Structures are given as structure tokens and as C-alpha cells.
Amino acid sequence: MNEIERLITLLARLPGLGPRSARRAALQLIKRRESLLEPLAKAMDEAARTIRSCSACGNLDTADPCQICADERRDAATICVVEDVADLWALERTGAFRGLYHVLGGTLSAIDGVGPDELRIPALAARAAAEGVREVILATNLTVEGQTTAHYITEKLAGAEVSVTRLAHGVPVGGELDYLDDGTLTAALRARRTAEG
Numbered sequence: 001m002n003e004i005e006r007l008i009t010l011l012a013r014l015p016g017l018g019p020r021s022a023r024r025a026a027l028q029l030i031k032r033r034e035s036l037l038e039p040l041a042k043a044m045d046e047a048a049r050t051i052r053s054c055s056a057c058g059n060l061d062t063a064d065p066c067q068i069c070a071d072e073r074r075d076a077a078t079i080c081v082v083e084d085v086a087d088l089w090a091l092e093r094t095g096a097f098r099g100l101y102h103v104l105g106g107t108l109s110a111i112d113g114v115g116p117d118e119l120r121i122p123a124l125a126a127r128a129a130a131e132g133v134r135e136v137i138l139a140t141n142l143t144v145e146g147q148t149t150a151h152y153i154t155e156k157l158a159g160a161e162v163s164v165t166r167l168a169h170g171v172p173v174g175g176e177l178d179y180l181d182d183g184t185l186t187a188a189l190r191a192r193r194t195a196e197g
């Protein structure tokens, strides 16, 4: 496989890019070597070397703890649980949440062999039990998997001295946080309610 074919094959693996879009993207990159291809290659190289998971919350950043965990102006008494970093980004875009996060890295799935240990749920239980934590907001998606995961966490945290809440309805069923407009997401966050186990 030559370099151009390899570039196209790799680009075609990106979400939203099929083979045709990948060919177009590759051609643009090659034509714009100095303004696009070389800076992108450099940025990707740096990203691959420096970006890591925050050991506290699972966010992606070049620093560990991440900038959110390290920000003393944020409310450490409130932890918002999300499936993925994309959901964290969606909530950050709203600017409505000033607490900390816990990124699960997916949802429970018996079929795919994803259990609590794969989802950083033990780490969440440990954080929830820490002094000063008052509320855990479950912001998993309203899909079957997201709901199942939320129920599991609610039961897991039943003994802890924290209130466990869910985002309010208004989030469409099957909806993923990343696809919601900021207003809907902010409203769902403000109108959160106690989670049922």
C-alpha cells in the first residue's frame, strides 16, 4: 500500500468519514501540505505523545489531574457522572455546571463483557465516599444501556452519604448528550431529580 492509500484508509476509519470523503480529505491534505498536512501531522504527533486520561475523573488532558479537577474554583462537593468525554464536553459547553466529573468510559453491557470494573465504577464509589462530596449527578444517556448503568450506580451508592440525582426528562429517550442543544441540556441539569434505584 502506498502512502496515499494508507492515508485514505486511516482517514476512512474516522467517524462520519466514508471512503469517498476520506479520498477528498486526503487530497485536500496533500494539496495543502504547508498550511494543513504538516501542521495537522505535528498536532497529531503532539496529541499522541501528551494527551492522557485524568487519574481522578477520566477526562482527557495533557495534565494529570486535568484542568477541571485542578480548578479550585469548581465545586468539589458535586460529581457529575458521564459515559464519555464527549458528554463532558457537551456539559462544559453549556457553562451551567461548576462541579467535577467522573467519566465512566462506556455503559454496562453483558453482551460486550463490560462490567463495573471496566467502567471505573469502583473509583466512583471511592470518590462518592470521600469527605465533602454531597451529590452525585447521573448524566448517563437515556438509552437502555445508559439507564441500566445509572440504576446500577444508584444501588451501588445507596450506602454512601450522598444524594444521587438524575438529569430531568427533557432529554429525549435514546438521546445522547452530545447531540442536545445547550438550552435543553442546561434545563435538564437544573431540573435534576432524585434517582430511583
Ligand SMILES: [Zn+2]
Binding pocket: 054, 055, 056, 057, 058, 059, 065, 066, 067, 068, 069, 070
Ligand atoms: Zn480530572
